[in-house]
Amino acid sequence: MPRFALDRTTTTVGVAVLALAGGIAIGGTGAVSASPPAEPKVQNSFDSLGADVRAAKLPSGRTAHYTDSGPADGTPVLYIGGTGTSARAVHMTDFFRTTRQDLGLRMITVERNGFGDTDYDPKLGAADYAEDALEVLDRLGVEHFKVVAISGGGPYAAQIASRAPERVSALHLAAALPPYGDRPAYCALTDDRLRAAVEDQIKDPRVWWAFPDDSPVHAIPGFADTAYEDGARTYNQRGQQADPAPQVHEQRLYCDRPGPDVSKLGAPVFLYHGDKDTTVPASTLAAWRSAFTGTTVKTRTYADSAHDVQYRHWDQILVDLAGRSDRTVVCLSRRTRALPAAEADALVAKDRATLGSCAWND
Structure with a gap:
């Protein structure tokens, strides 16, 4: 039986009367018709799952692996991730991807020695990475670019600034380790002890990428799993089975002194630091500032951050990268x-x- 009955005694001739009757529309003529559901909307193009990792054979004979995401005519930014990251680590900042796209930023990453898809060569140093990165940028037709480096990406950014100061239009260093000043305390360890210190951590990306419970990154949906996935990629992509050799090698590179000469860099430098950061302490800011004698250095410090300032204030870093500091x-x-x-x-x-x-x- 219909839920509602139609009282025909109150119906005026020529006037359509509609009543709901179990989802059936009844017209004034008494005809019954079913309204078909609206056509489902299906998109015409794919949504991105993240930039592809591409391979490029370089003049040096090495093969570089890199990603290139964002508008081809956007502002090129060389993104250098922290220690133990792959070419896809840039996607750990995708929680503000809409802002990045609106600002027209093109993010390019070049993977480092022994991580992810990239073969390990114990003879290579930070200067070799700079050579590879510049050759990848050449291949992409990028002449001038900005650099943003996170944590252990700092020494590699310094090599880029030293090797091609005329091509760098701005340098942004977020919680970045400097290759200047005091050497890290672990530099006194033997290789065996250093290996023992890192091998258990890199076997489990959840340990390698563990942030304190009060870190703001826990507010980012999916951040932890994205970090874990990059950790697994970094140390297992080629079947490395978490071989600590590349990580130990990179840690050793952080001990190299003196750092490269960056006095010829004329582009502005931005330093971002969390006051609670004990991994890259406040003393490192002075080390960075003393190295850049040919340009202006702007420092942004935040009381709410530790060694996660690069994520907590990634929104500001993006605005700065877009030239709106x-x-x-x-x-x-x-x-x-x-x-x-x-x-x-x-x-x-x-x-x-x-x-x-x-x-x-x-």
């Missing part, structure tokens, strides 16, 4: 804004705004 990213009245720096600072000082995207508050 005159703006500061804040959350104001539940809306993310990139305001003039003085205005933003005043609002934050009055507790009317917080630094970074409103996504962090959610």
Whole structure:
């Protein structure tokens, strides 16, 4: 029986009367018709699962593995991940991919010796990486570019700045280890002891990529699993079975002193540091600043961050990479804004705004 009955005694002739009757439409003529469901919408193109890792045979005879994501006519940025990362580590910043795309940034990564798809050669150093990266950029037709380096990517960024200062239009160093100043304490360890210190960590990416419970990265949906996947790729992609040799080799490279001469770099340098960072402490900022004698150095420090400042304030780094360092990213009245720096600072000082995207508050 229909849920609703049609009272024909109240129906005026010539006027259509519709009543719901178990999903059936009844017209004024008494005819019964079924409304077909709307046509499903299916997209015409694929959504990206992330940039492909490509291989390039270089003039040196080495094979470089790299990714290239973003608009071909966008601002080229060489992304150098931290120690123990693959060419796909850039996707750990995809939680602000929409902002990156809106700013027209093209992210290019070049994988380092022994990680991911890239063969291990114990004879290669940081300068060889710089050579490979520049040759990949040449192959892509990129003459001038910006550099952003995270953590253990710092010494490699310095090599790029030293080798091709005229091609680097800006250098951004986030919690980046400098190849200047005091050597890391572990440099006094033997290779066997250093191997023992890292091998258990890299066997389990969940250990290698463990952040403290209070780290803001835990607020990013899927961040931990993305990091674990990159850790597995870094140490197992070619069947390395978590061989610690490449990692020990890279750790040794961080001990090399003196670092390269970057005094000819005329492009601006940006330093990002978390006040709670004990991995790359505040003293390293002075080491970086003393190395760049031919340019201006801007430092952004954050009380809310440790060795995760590169992720917690990736929104600001993106704005800086886009050439808008005159703006500061804040959350104001539940809306993310990139305001003039003085205005933003005043609002934050009055507790009317917080630094970074409103996504962090959610």
